[in-house]
Amino acid sequence: MKNILLLSIFILTGFTVSAQETSQQQDRPDTLYYPAIAQEFSSTLQGILMAELKKGGTLGAVSVCSDTALKLTGEIGNKYGVKIKRISDKNRNAKNAPANEKEVMILQVLLEEHSLLSAEEKDEDAIKALNIKKEKIKTPGLFFTPMKTAGACIQCHGNEDQIAPATLQKINELYPHDKARGYKAGDFRGAIVIEKK
Numbered sequence: 550m551k552n553i554l555l556l557s558i559f560i561l562t563g564f565t566v567s568a569q570e571t572s573q574q575q576d577r578p579d580t581l582y583y584p585a586i587a588q589e590f591s592s593t594l595q596g597i598l599m600a601e602l603k604k605g606g607t608l609g610a611v612s613v614c615s616d617t618a619l620k621l622t623g624e625i626g627n628k629y630g631v632k633i634k635r636i637s638d639k640n641r642n643a644k645n646a647p648a649n650e651k652e653v654m655i656l657q658v659l660l661e662e663h664s665l666l667s668a669e670e671k672d673e674d675a676i677k678a679l680n681i682k683k684e685k686i687k688t689p690g691l692f693f694t695p696m697k698t699a700g701a702c703i704q705c706h707g708n709e710d711q712i713a714p715a716t717l718q719k720i721n722e723l724y725p726h727d728k729a730r731g732y733k734a735g736d737f738r739g740a741i742v743i744e745k746k
């Protein structure tokens with residue numbers, strides 16, 4: 550009898566714990582997975598971009614950073630029930646400009662973080678102050694992460710003399726108000742923002 554009692558207490562407590570876990574997961578379900586979603590988006594996009602660059606050079610790859618990126622934000626977003634955006638203050642397509650005050654702040658904070666962290670001498674006080682600012686922007690269901698340029702990006706986002714003439718011509722035609730050039734490898738390029746739908 551004692552054993553049965555102990556067993557039922559054990560089972561009951563077991564149940565309570567798992568019910569609690571489930572309700573916590575339902576309150577903040579996927580936010581935990583947002584970093585992985587951002588990772589899936591950027592590595593898929595980079596994979597397609599690199600394959601396309603190999604195949605047809607930069608001219609053929611121009612559409613990857615535009616059409617494919619847009620398609621992917623939609624596809625991966627739908628798969629996980631989130632909204633994915635690429636935003637940049639120095640944008641090529643005005644559609645990728647920060648859409649509101651919060652997105653402007655996200656870009657400011659991430660840019661500041663980038664320069665503080667890449668400085669040779671780390672200013673610990675400034676980093677602490679920045680982290681407080683960063684925490685203030687965070688709201689439930691919102692995730693953001695910085696994007697940096699790699700060497701391969703410079704072929705389309707570097708100085709004009711680093712972009713192949715035909716590619717430059719195409720970019721000029723498609724994006725007469727392009728601000729996304731003059732980058733060096735390792736620069737802060739913008740942010741991936743993920744929000745609950």
Ligand code: HEC
Nearest residue numbers: 607610611614615635637640641642645698702705729739
């Ligand atoms: C083959 C040319 C090309 C290469 C290489 C390229 N991009 Fe782009 N990128 C573009 C074009 C074109 C757009 C405009 C996309 C649009 O219309 O939404 C763009 C847009 C972007 C945007 C959206 C913000 C904006 O400026 O409109 C980001 C972020 C971006 N690129 C990052 C990168 C990164 C990081 C790399 C390297 C891994 C890279 N790009 C390599 C052509 C390229």
